[in-house]
Amino acid sequence: MSLREKGAITGVGETAYSRESGRSVLSLQLEASLKAIEDAGLKPTDIDGVIPYASGVVAEDFITNLGLPDLRFSAVTPLGGASCVAAVQCAVAAIAAGICNHVLIPVGRNGASQGRIGMRVQQMPQFRVVGEFEMPLGAIAPAQLYAPMARRHMELYGTTSRQLGEIAVSTRANAMLNGNAVMTKPMTIEDHQASRMISDPFRLFDCSLESDGSCAIVVSGVERARDLRKPPVVVMGVAEGHPDSPSVITQRPDMTRFGLAKAAPRAFEMAGVKHDDIDVAEIYDCFTFVVMCQLEDLGFCKKGEGGPFVESGAIRLGGKLPVNTHGGLLSQAHMVGMNHIAELVRQLRGEAGKAQVRDAEIGLVTGYGDMGDGSVAIMRRG
Numbered sequence: 351m352s353l354r355e356k357g358a359i360t361g362v363g364e365t366a367y368s369r370e371s372g373r374s375v376l377s378l379q380l381e382a383s384l385k386a387i388e389d390a391g392l393k394p395t396d397i398d399g400v401i402p403y404a405s406g407v408v409a410e411d412f413i414t415n416l417g418l419p420d421l422r423f424s425a426v427t428p429l430g431g432a433s434c435v436a437a438v439q440c441a442v443a444a445i446a447a448g449i450c451n452h453v454l455i456p457v458g459r460n461g462a463s464q465g466r467i468g469m470r471v472q473q474m475p476q477f478r479v480v481g482e483f484e485m486p487l488g489a490i491a492p493a494q495l496y497a498p499m500a501r502r503h504m505e506l507y508g509t510t511s512r513q514l515g516e517i518a519v520s521t522r523a524n525a526m527l528n529g530n531a532v533m534t535k536p537m538t539i540e541d542h543q544a545s546r547m548i549s550d551p552f553r554l555f556d557c558s559l560e561s562d563g564s565c566a567i568v569v570s571g572v573e574r575a576r577d578l579r580k581p582p583v584v585v586m587g588v589a590e591g592h593p594d595s596p597s598v599i600t601q602r603p604d605m606t607r608f609g610l611a612k613a614a615p616r617a618f619e620m621a622g623v624k625h626d627d628i629d630v631a632e633i634y635d636c637f638t639f640v641v642m643c644q645l646e647d648l649g650f651c652k653k654g655e656g657g658p659f660v661e662s663g664a665i666r667l668g669g670k671l672p673v674n675t676h677g678g679l680l681s682q683a684h685m686v687g688m689n690h691i692a693e694l695v696r697q698l699r700g701e702a703g704k705a706q707v708r709d710a711e712i713g714l715v716t717g718y719g720d721m722g723d724g725s726v727a728i729m730r731r732g
Contacts, residue, residue, distance in 0.1 A: 354620050357442035358575040358582035358732055360452070361390025361568035362692040367532050367683035371460065371562035376407050378564035379458035380415055386566040391579025392452060397568070399423040399444055399453035401437040403686060407458065423449045430719025431634050432590060432609070434688045435727050439588040441569040451571055457688040458564035483598055492636065493557055495599060495721070497549040500639035502605045504551060507654035511551055513661045514638040515542035517673075518555045518680055520666045521635065525677025527704035532559055533681040556638040558679035565688040567695070575732065582732035583695045586712070587621030589613040593722035602722075608640075610716060610724025611647040618649075621728040625650055628728070629710040630697050631671055632690035634718040635678040641665075644716055645673075648726070667705060675705040687717045691727075698731040 363385025365371075365378050379402070387394055394416040400409045401424065409424035423444045427436040434457060441453035489495050503509050519539055525531040537555065545554035575582035591612030595602035618624070625648075635641045642656035650671060651659040659665075665673035676682050676693035683689060694715045696702045710731070717725040 351446065352620055353439065353442045353446055353585070353588060354622070355572055355584050355586060356446040357569050358572050358584045359567050359691070359695050359729070360570040360575045360578045360580065360582055361386040361388070361392065362566070362695050363387070363389055364530060364565045364689065364692060365563045367530055367561050367563040367685070369532065369562060373562070375405055375458040375460055376411055376415070378562070379407055379456040379566065382458065382564035382566040383412065383416065383454055383456045386454065386568050389580065390452070390568045390570065392568065395419055396452050397421070397454045399441065399450035401425050401427065401440055401453060401455045403433055403457040404428045405458060412454065412456075423453070429590065429717070429723040429725065431636055431687050432717035432719035432723040432725040434686055434691055435588070435715060435717035435725035436590045438569060438585060438691065438727050439590060439725065442585055442588060445569065445571045451574055453569045454566060455569065455688070456564065456566035457686050459685060460562050461560040461684055484600070493549040493552050496637055496640065497552050498600055499605045499643070500551050500637070503639065503643065506606065507657065509642070509657040511553070512539055512543065513657035514551070514556055514642065515539045516660045517635070517638040517641050517665070518542050521674050521678045521680045524667065524675050524705055525681035528677050528682055531677045531682040532561060533677070552637060552639070558636045559681070559684045561683035561685065563683055563685060565685045565692050567688065567691055581699055583698045583729050584732045586623065586728045586730050587617040587619070588727040589616040589620070590723070590725040596721055596723070599721055606643060606653065608643060608647050608718060608722045608724045610644055610718065610726060613724050613726050614648045617726045617728055623712060623728060627712050628671065628714050630675060630694065630707045630713040631673050632675070632694045632713070632715040633673050634687045634690065634716050635674055635680050636718060638680070640718050641673065644718060644724070647724070648714070648716070667707070672707050675702060675707060690715050694729060698729060
């Protein structure tokens with residue numbers, strides 16, 4: 351059974367994003383969840399499924415604090431940054447199976463005020479393998495683990511740091527149009543090139559933020575979605591994929607190919623659309639290279655051509671494929687990619703303000719997590 355158009359996103363909610371919220375992760379998630387439920391025109395009692403992010407907050411917390419009398423389904427999709435889009439797939443599957451009507455998917459973090467370098471790696475299911483083979487060589491943080499992929503791409507295809515910088519600069523320009531973004535100071539390619547080296551070839555501005563805040567969405571059955579407050583954003587195709595050698599990057603046959611390369615063809619086939627049909631894309635951007643490589647794995651350009659593709663201006667507002675119109679993890683906030691989903695919903699509703707892509711009807715959102723897990727959803731305006 352295909353999940354094509356079995357579910358739709360009906361509500362989105364976000365807190366303010368900051369570096370110091372002074373609040374618990376649970377309180378942030380409850381605020382965003384109530385906003386998402388209200389945005390959908392629902393009441394908390396209408397929610398019968400919850401898929402929380404693996405942050406220590408569990409379904410029972412939402413039952414207790416939101417007063418959910420009839421929760422029929424809960425799950426966790428532990429794929430790191432691929433979790434949120436994978437959770438959309440999980441929610442649509444639960445709806446298609448007749449288990450749920452309205453599924454809440456919340457994410458919340460205190461990554462800036464309470465985060466510690468290397469903590470995320472220690473939470474990964476693959477930590478045992480990473481701890482044995484990578485960490486003894488000094489790789490204790492994501493930037494150090496992912497840097498060899500970027501360097502390999504540079505050696506194979508001639509990709510340059512300035513090309514990666516184009517992603518950082520265009521993303522920052524979009525964040526400057528967003529009233530809820532952490533980083534809004536203008537950035538040039540020269541600023542990117544002058545930023546300090548973190549883990550060769552990643553400079554400071556190649557790396558995503560650590561942030562406090564929360565974002566939540568509501569996924570509903572398509573038939574019920576048509577009767578709710580806002581125009582539904584229908585999930586046309588959705589998939590997840592896992593890379594070869596999923597537990598350790600340096601042992602895989604091709605370090606420049608992510609799990610998204612397996613998921614993308616399935617999502618496009620399910621959606622029944624082609625690449626030229628995509629009006630806007632929200633691409634997971636924990637690092638600039640990860641954006642470029644996903645554009646290749648999605649099929650918007652061939653492997654090795656991501657550098658010239660982004661350098662051409664294609665991903666800027668007004669370009670062939672506007673990318674990360676909200677500022678992304680690089681400049682808006684690091685909400686594990688849930689803010690990417692929220693932005694795509696707003697784009698397809700026509701609610702994206704100064705960053706609105708004209709006549710956006712079909713869009714795409716991705717997730718990238720842990721050692722290369724990938725997820726992708728293609729959506730349309732309802």
